[in-house]
Amino acid sequence: MHDRLQTAKSIDEVIQHHDFFLDKCLKECLLLLPELIKNVEKLKSLCLQYAAATQWLISSSINIPKLDEQSDGSVGSGKSKQWKLKNPSQAQKAVTRNSAVTDSILKFEREFNAEVQSLRPILSSSSQAQPFLTHLAQWILGVGNEP
Structure with missing residues (x-):
């Protein structure tokens, strides 16, 4: 829209570009x-x-x-956990x-x-x-x- 507005020669073209932009936004945001x-x-x-x-x-x-205590009363350690x-x-x-x-x-x-x-x-x-x-x-x- 910015580039199109730069080339607009009249207020009617600005309005036309703006309307086109709004319509495109409504469509692509699924609002329609x-x-x-x-x-x-x-x-x-x-x-x-x-x-x-x-x-x-x-x-x-x-x-x-929880880790249970082993039969000898110690808590499991190393590879035997x-x-x-x-x-x-x-x-x-x-x-x-x-x-x-x-x-x-x-x-x-x-x-x-x-x-x-x-x-x-x-x-x-x-x-x-x-x-x-x-x-x-x-x-x-x-x-x-x-x-």
């Missing part, structure tokens, strides 16, 4: 496609939820077992916790993939009319992702 914005907003929300859940899981759910759970119920809790973490991650993955797939029809139809969406559409639709 409310359906797409809504889906991208859902994806962003899922990503933020996943990040918050991951942070919470790391800080509160992962419990590193082993991680031992103090009792079977602790082992069961760890397995249950790991299962819950895995289930949560898989749930986020399913929701994220569903949202990405919901973009397919929107991008498929919009990318033909809006060339700037072609790269995004190709990525979402899986075109050109072969190694």
Whole structure:
């Protein structure tokens, strides 16, 4: 826009260049496609939820077992260190916790993939009319992702 304004010969050309710039900004920021914005907003929300859940899981759910004392009363040292759970119920809790973490991650993955797939029809139809969406559409639709 700056270069075009430098060559403008009248105020009408300045207004025309400005209008062109604003229109391009609206299109390329996806502000003219409310359906797409809504889906991208859902994806962003899922990503933020996943990040918050991951942070919470790391800080509160992962419990590193304590090192048990060896039979001679000394604490394991050197190569003979082993991680031992103090009792079977602790082992069961760890397995249950790991299962819950895995289930949560898989749930986020399913929701994220569903949202990405919901973009397919929107991008498929919009990318033909809006060339700037072609790269995004190709990525979402899986075109050109072969190694």
